[in-house]
Amino acid sequence: MKLKLLFLIFILVTSFSVYAQEVEPAEPIDDVIKELNNIYSNLEYNTIAFDDLKRKWIITDPIFIREIFNRFVVNNALRRNYRKVTIEEIKQLAEDIYEGRLLIDLRQRYYDDEVEFFAFLPENEIDKKEPKLLFDPIVDPYYLNEILGNKLYERIKEQTYALNVLTKEDYDVKTGYFFDVNLNIMEPEIMFWSTTSNYRNKYLLSAFGKWGNDNIFVPGWNLPNYVFGFGITYFQSLSNNPRNFTYKVRLGIGSPSGQVYKPVTAKQKLYNSGQNIYFSITGDPLKYVWEELEDLELNLQGQFSMQEMDASAYGLKVATDFYTLRNYWNIEGRWRNLFNMFDFGNFEAAVGVASHDINRFRYTPGQKKTVDLDPKKDTFDRFTHFGYVDVGVVRTGGLIQHSINFVFGHSVEGFGYYGLKTKVMLSDTFGFDVRFYSAYNSDLSKFPVWREESYIVFSPVLRINY
Amino acid sequence: MKRFCILILVYLSSSLFGQNLDNIYYKIESKLKKDNTYLNIHAVNFKPEQKDLAALSNIPLTDGKKPYNFKVSEFIDYNFVVLVEGVEIDSMIILYIQEVENKAAASTEFITSSTSEDNQIVETMVVGFKDLQEIYFSEPEIYDRLLTFVDGILKNDPQAKKPLLKINVDEQIKKSKGISGKNNQDFLNFQRANSIHTYPRDQKTSTTSSRRRTQETSSADYKIDASFSHATFNHKAMAFPFGDISAELNFGNKATNTLPFESMTGALGVRARIGISGKTVDHQNDFQIDGKLMGRMRLNTNGLAKALPFLSAEPRLHLGSGFIFDINLTRAFGLPFINLYVASGSKDVTNPYVKIGPADSSRSFFSFTQLESSMSFYWNTSEDMTIRFRLDLGISKYDVVKAVYHKGTQTAMVYNQLLPFATLYFNFVPNDEFFAAYFKLYDGKVNLGAWFKFLQLSGGHIFRFDFNYVSSPLFRQPHEWESEGAATLLQVRYRYGF
Numbered sequence: 001m002k003l004k005l006l007f008l009i010f011i012l013v014t015s016f017s018v019y020a021q022e023v024e025p026a027e028p029i030d031d032v033i034k035e036l037n038n039i040y041s042n043l044e045y046n047t048i049a050f051d052d053l054k055r056k057w058i059i060t061d062p063i064f065i066r067e068i069f070n071r072f073v074v075n076n077a078l079r080r081n082y083r084k085v086t087i088e089e090i091k092q093l094a095e096d097i098y099e100g101r102l103l104i105d106l107r108q109r110y111y112d113d114e115v116e117f118f119a120f121l122p123e124n125e126i127d128k129k130e131p132k133l134l135f136d137p138i139v140d141p142y143y144l145n146e147i148l149g150n151k152l153y154e155r156i157k158e159q160t161y162a163l164n165v166l167t168k169e170d171y172d173v174k175t176g177y178f179f180d181v182n183l184n185i186m187e188p189e190i191m192f193w194s195t196t197s198n199y200r201n202k203y204l205l206s207a208f209g210k211w212g213n214d215n216i217f218v219p220g221w222n223l224p225n226y227v228f229g230f231g232i233t234y235f236q237s238l239s240n241n242p243r244n245f246t247y248k249v250r251l252g253i254g255s256p257s258g259q260v261y262k263p264v265t266a267k268q269k270l271y272n273s274g275q276n277i278y279f280s281i282t283g284d285p286l287k288y289v290w291e292e293l294e295d296l297e298l299n300l301q302g303q304f305s306m307q308e309m310d311a312s313a314y315g316l317k318v319a320t321d322f323y324t325l326r327n328y329w330n331i332e333g334r335w336r337n338l339f340n341m342f343d344f345g346n347f348e349a350a351v352g353v354a355s356h357d358i359n360r361f362r363y364t365p366g367q368k369k370t371v372d373l374d375p376k377k378d379t380f381d382r383f384t385h386f387g388y389v390d391v392g393v394v395r396t397g398g399l400i401q402h403s404i405n406f407v408f409g410h411s412v413e414g415f416g417y418y419g420l421k422t423k424v425m426l427s428d429t430f431g432f433d434v435r436f437y438s439a440y441n442s443d444l445s446k447f448p449v450w451r452e453e454s455y456i457v458f459s460p461v462l463r464i465n466y
Numbered sequence: 467m468k469r470f471c472i473l474i475l476v477y478l479s480s481s482l483f484g485q486n487l488d489n490i491y492y493k494i495e496s497k498l499k500k501d502n503t504y505l506n507i508h509a510v511n512f513k514p515e516q517k518d519l520a521a522l523s524n525i526p527l528t529d530g531k532k533p534y535n536f537k538v539s540e541f542i543d544y545n546f547v548v549l550v551e552g553v554e555i556d557s558m559i560i561l562y563i564q565e566v567e568n569k570a571a572a573s574t575e576f577i578t579s580s581t582s583e584d585n586q587i588v589e590t591m592v593v594g595f596k597d598l599q600e601i602y603f604s605e606p607e608i609y610d611r612l613l614t615f616v617d618g619i620l621k622n623d624p625q626a627k628k629p630l631l632k633i634n635v636d637e638q639i640k641k642s643k644g645i646s647g648k649n650n651q652d653f654l655n656f657q658r659a660n661s662i663h664t665y666p667r668d669q670k671t672s673t674t675s676s677r678r679r680t681q682e683t684s685s686a687d688y689k690i691d692a693s694f695s696h697a698t699f700n701h702k703a704m705a706f707p708f709g710d711i712s713a714e715l716n717f718g719n720k721a722t723n724t725l726p727f728e729s730m731t732g733a734l735g736v737r738a739r740i741g742i743s744g745k746t747v748d749h750q751n752d753f754q755i756d757g758k759l760m761g762r763m764r765l766n767t768n769g770l771a772k773a774l775p776f777l778s779a780e781p782r783l784h785l786g787s788g789f790i791f792d793i794n795l796t797r798a799f800g801l802p803f804i805n806l807y808v809a810s811g812s813k814d815v816t817n818p819y820v821k822i823g824p825a826d827s828s829r830s831f832f833s834f835t836q837l838e839s840s841m842s843f844y845w846n847t848s849e850d851m852t853i854r855f856r857l858d859l860g861i862s863k864y865d866v867v868k869a870v871y872h873k874g875t876q877t878a879m880v881y882n883q884l885l886p887f888a889t890l891y892f893n894f895v896p897n898d899e900f901f902a903a904y905f906k907l908y909d910g911k912v913n914l915g916a917w918f919k920f921l922q923l924s925g926g927h928i929f930r931f932d933f934n935y936v937s938s939p940l941f942r943q944p945h946e947w948e949s950e951g952a953a954t955l956l957q958v959r960y961r962y963g964f
Contacts, residue, residue: 032603036490039559042552043497045506045631082486111633112503142500143493178646179802179843181857183888190859192802192841464857466646466845 033082041139047110052168054116055108058126061162062100068148068156069097069120072135077147079136093134096122102134106156113157114141171399173428175242176466177202184433185459186211186220191233202235208250210278211257212457213303215330215354215388217409217417219435220457223325224270226257227278227303241396243336247283254278254303256313267449271314273324273361273370276305295336299352302329311363311370320363321373323450328356336394345395345402352390354409357382358448384448385412392421401425407437413446415439423461431461491596498547498561498595503632507561508550510626512619513543521611525563527597534563534592541568545589546616550627560612563593644847649750650796652844653803656856656891657756657794659899660917662691662698663712663737664705664964666749686926686963693932693959694776695726698737700963707747709740714758717767719785720792720807721836721862723911723936725953727767728779729833730819733790735760757793762786762811766819776956779936780949781820783866786811786834794842803842805858810835815869815877822946829870831880831947838862840887856891862908866947881945885909912937917959928961 047054059065072078078085096102103126107117118138125131138144145153155161180191193205210227212220229252236246256272263269280301287294305326314320332352339347359382360373374382392405402424410416419437438454439447498505514522514536522536536544545564549555570586602609619626646652657665689700689712700712716733718726736759741752768781788811795804811834818830840860847853866881887908894901899919906913914935921929934955944950 030486033486033490036487036494036599038552038554039549039561040490040494040497042549042555043494043507043561044501044504045633045635046553079489082489109504111635111638114504140493140497140501142497145500146496174643176643176646178648181843181859183859190841192843193800195800464843464845464855466644466843 037082044109044116045111050110051107053170054110054167056166056168057106057159058121058164058166059104059106059156059161060164062097064161065100065102065104066097068104068152069102071148071152075147077138080134082136085135105131105133105137109141115144115153115156116141118144169399171427173397173401175240177204177238178466179464180204180206180242180466181462181464183462186433186435186457189231200237202238204233204235206231206233208252210252213301213328213330213354213356214407214421214435214437215332215352215409216325216328216356216384216386217437217451217455218270218325218356219437219455220459221257221260222270222452222455222457224257224259224272225254225276225303225325227252227254229253229278231280243394243396245283247281247285249282250278250280250301252278254305256309263450263452265453266451268323270450271322271324271361272309273326273359274305274307274309276303276326278303295338297334297336299332299334300330303327308369311367314363314370316363317365319365322361322363323448324359324361325356326359328354330354334390341393343395343398345393347393348391348405350390352388353385354388355383355385358384358450386410386416390421399427401428401431414444415441415447417455419455425461425463428465429463431463432458433461434458491599495562495595499591505630506549506552507547507630508627509545509547509564509630510616510619511543511545511566511628512626514538518615521615525593525597525608525612526601526605527593528600529596531597537565539567542566544592546612546619547630548616548627558613558616560598560609560616562591562595562598565590565592641849644845645849645851646843646845650752650754651750652846652854652856653754653794653796653842654749655851655854655895656844656893658964659854659893659895660891660902662696662714663739663756664689664700664710665739666710689961689963691959691961691964694774694957695955708743709738709754711736711738713737714760716760717765719762719790719809719836721809721838722783722785722833722864723909723913723948724781724783725777725779725934725936725955727771727774727777728781728953729783729785730765730767730781731762731785731787732765732767733760733762735790753798754796755793756795758790760790760792762788762790762809764819768819777954778951779953779955780951782822782831782949783947784818784820784830784832785809785836786813786832788812788834801841803844805838805840805842805860807836807838809837813867815867815875818869818871821871827870827872829868829946832867832869833864834867836862836864838887840889852894852896854893854895856889856893858887858889858891860887861885862887866945868946881947883909889913910939910942912940926963928964930959930961932957932959 059068073090076084078090080089093102101123103121103123105117105119105121106115108114109116116139120134121131122134125133138147141153148156177191177194180189182189188209189206190208191204191206195203197203208227208229208231211225212218212223229250231248231250233245233248235244239245254272254276259269278301280299282297282299284294284297286296286298330352332350334348334350336348337346338349341347357379361370362373363370386409388407388409390405390407392403394403395401403422405421406418407421408416408418417437417439419435421435423431423433425431434456435458436454436456439451441447442453516538519536519538525534527534543566545566547561547564549559549561567588567590568586569588598609598612601612654665657663658667687702689698691698695718696714696716698712698714700710704711714733714735714737716726717731719729719731722729737757739754739756741747741749741754743752762785764784764787771777771779771781788809790807790809792807793805795806797803813832813834815830815832818832821828821830823829838860839862840858843857843859845855847855861884863882863884865879868878868880870876885908887906889904889906891904892902893899901916901918903916904914914937915933917930917932919928919930921927936953938944938950938952939948
């Protein structure tokens with residue numbers, strides 16, 4: 001009886017052992033084997049830090065895969081959890097091979113061209129982060145060479161067969177603070193000097209340009225005024241995200257930029273009527289009151305004309321009545337990093353108020369100065385006020401950086417604009433900036449004759465940052 | 467019977483275990499033998515003496531081999547090949563023991579002379595990985611004895627541990643981002659490749675056994691850079707520790723979107739590079755002032771420009787006689803590289819070389835002042851500096867005076883604008899300077915240029931093809947003083963002594 005019991009235990013143990021080979025996860029069967037495998041994996045110079053950057057490819061040629069698989073069968077080199085696989089298992093797999101559902105996953109060593117990882121991979125596992133391999137992978141090029149034979153191994157290394165290369169390119173973008181040249185027709189900025197006054201802060205000195213203002217809905221070249229100036233940006237602690245500055249102050253001078261486009265729907269051109277000064281202050285001061293407000297960025301900007309151009313400077317030849325936008329101001333609160341939208345970026349939202357004046361001047365040939373056609377209008381009445389909201393997604397780092405913002409603005413005069421501001425950069429070097437705004441209620445009698453019903457401005461962007 | 471069955475169970479599991487164990491032993495031993503580059507292991511060399519033999523005798527071996535006994539011989543020493551560090555490895559592991567016999571020395575013991583070719587080193591693995599691991603598992607006291615022995619060697623002489631790693635990881639360090647030099651390196655590299663003047667070469671450092679000496683690359687007695695549109699000359703006597711001086715003749719002008727000969731001037735002057743240094747001269751870090759002062763004369767190159775087959779340009783704008791002051795400054799106080807150009811002079815409109823329009827209303831155009839100021843930013847795509855970039859961003863200005871020759875001469879300023887410009891330079895320097903190109907956008911026109919080296923003769927003679935192009939205006943109508951078509955210049959540039 002006891003003998004029968006022992007025999008039964010024996011059968012159970014052996015069958016369990018075989019069963020275990022099939023279903024159990026790859027765990028070392030013994031401490032000794034584990035220890036020896038640890039020695040084995042430590043013999044090579046460890047390059048684990050570069051695993052994701054090593055050349056990686058998948059053999060997809062079904063006949064070539066059969067050839068390789070067959071060498072493994074012939075040399076009895078297929079292992080699962082360090083144990084040899086049975087002929088039944090191989091037969092089961094043969095069907096997958098006939099159907100071309102088996103692939104081979106390979107990775108090259110970092111400092112030479114030997115194959116450091118070789119594994120048979122079911123086709124349906126290819127998209128998984130941790131794919132379930134059919135057999136124990138071969139992690140030693142010399143052992144793989146022995147199994148396949150030198151000729152076949154060399155052919156695998158040559159990569160002259162049907163394959164899919166899956167080598168990762170490193171596109172992680174880190175901001176440099178040596179110089180930063182950001183060329184964008186509408187908002188160029190050249191950071192040319194930086195200094196640190198304690199061990200982790202940074203002061204950056206930049207020259208900048210600005211064409212148009214989106215918050216008063218006169219974007220880019222639609223505002224015939226180009227601002228040149230200098231700005232200082234302060235980082236309390238250095239960041240890889242250039243938007244994480246503590247404050248930014250800009251001061252510039254606006255000059256006529258000329259008319260580079262012909263009005264499409266506007267009945268009158270907008271003119272620049274004198275040099276002006278521009279200022280902008282941006283920062284997150286409320287974090288000093290309440291730490292949770294560190295992502296609330298406040299911005300105050302304005303442009304004010306300081307003088308009036310001589311009549312001859314307009315380049316007009318006949319008597320002309322024209323409109324000119326001389327002053328504007330804008331205050332905005334922007335809550336950055338509201339939440340993360342997976343790989344698409346961080347969601348942000350802004351609300352703001354912006355106002356601009358509009359003046360009607362008359363040019364008369366022979367007169368030295370233009371004449372204000374609404375002299376009795378007080379300063380406040382000349383202004384048009386906009387309230388606006390701006391929501392969008394901003395992504396920094398990685399291969400593609402972008403900011404996509406939807407803007408909706410309404411003026412006290414009953415009309416408004418809605419639109420899209422997008423900037424997409426590749427590797428933070430090349431990109432494109434496009435802004436589009438379309439008016440609503442533009443048939444109102446109060447819709448300004450100098451305004452376009454829709455605006456589109458764009459610029460290529462080149463950024464060199466070190 | 468019960469014991470028998472248990473024995474069968476143990477046998478079966480041990481058989482399975484043995485198979486796996488043999489497989490891993492095989493793989494490790496095979497790797498140790500064949501992988502000649504990537505093994506991160508060390509060899510600890512020692513020559514046994516008689517007193518050591520007690521600890522090193524009767525090392526048991528596997529697979530029926532007789533125990534190994536270390537030998538004491540003048541011609542035999544040993545390598546303990548060890549794995550010193552590793553992930554989840556707590557202490558040093560002895561991988562195998564190698565006997566190293568100098569057979570040639572042994573056979574020529576009594577021969578008075580021998581060459582290195584006669585040396586025949588025979589390395590034999592006398593105790594393998596499997597042997598040592600079996601000792602470790604079954605006779606740990608012997609393994610500990612060997613380990614203590616190796617530890618003793620390393621304590622006495624830490625240098626006895628020689629790495630067997632053959633890949634040079636220090637030479638293969640890769641970086642994902644390019645670099646931008648923090649000193650004058652990029653400026654000097656750019657000027658050496660492109661400038662028509664001489665710049666100091668990098669100092670080559672050679673180290674001798676006891677002291678370091680520095681030497682400058684030797685150069686010819688004089689240097690010439692010449693093409694159809696320019697010539698420069700520098701003699702050794704014009705070089706000083708803090709800088710150098712050279713002479714220049716040039717038919718080109720900056721800031722006007724014109725090619726050489728198109729602006730109808732010739733300029734002659736001197737160029738000086740001065741390094742503001744302390745007691746020792748250091749071109750890489752000293753503040754460098756690189757300036758030119760030239761006298762510019764009007765020259766009637768109108769006919770020449772039309773006759774030369776390699777120049778396609780239609781001169782229309784006269785630049786006045788006067789002076790040119792052109793200066794490049796390296797980074798001071800952390801600022802970028804700064805370039806300034808001023809050209810100005812006589813406002814004489816009495817004798818134009820080119821008149822436009824009918825005789826009763828003929829007119830000519832003159833530019834008397836040209837200004838240009840820019841900042842230069844340099845970067846390299848890799849540490850090797852094979853591909854180099856420079857970006858100049860700045861503002862430029864030139865005035866244009868229109869003179870109408872009808873019933874006397876009437877003049878009027880018709881153009882005087884300050885405009886931004888950007889120039890992107892590209893240099894390809896595989897070993898030495900081979901190819902360069904630039905792209906400039908200014909006042910609605912594109913300027914393109916490129917050169918490549920096509921001949922290098924012994925003795926320092928270098929020939930380059932040099933090409934320059936100025937487009938017609940892209941986004942506006944041409945001004946009256948501008949030709950309607952594009953202008954091109956193709957020439958050969960000769961360099962000697964650079």
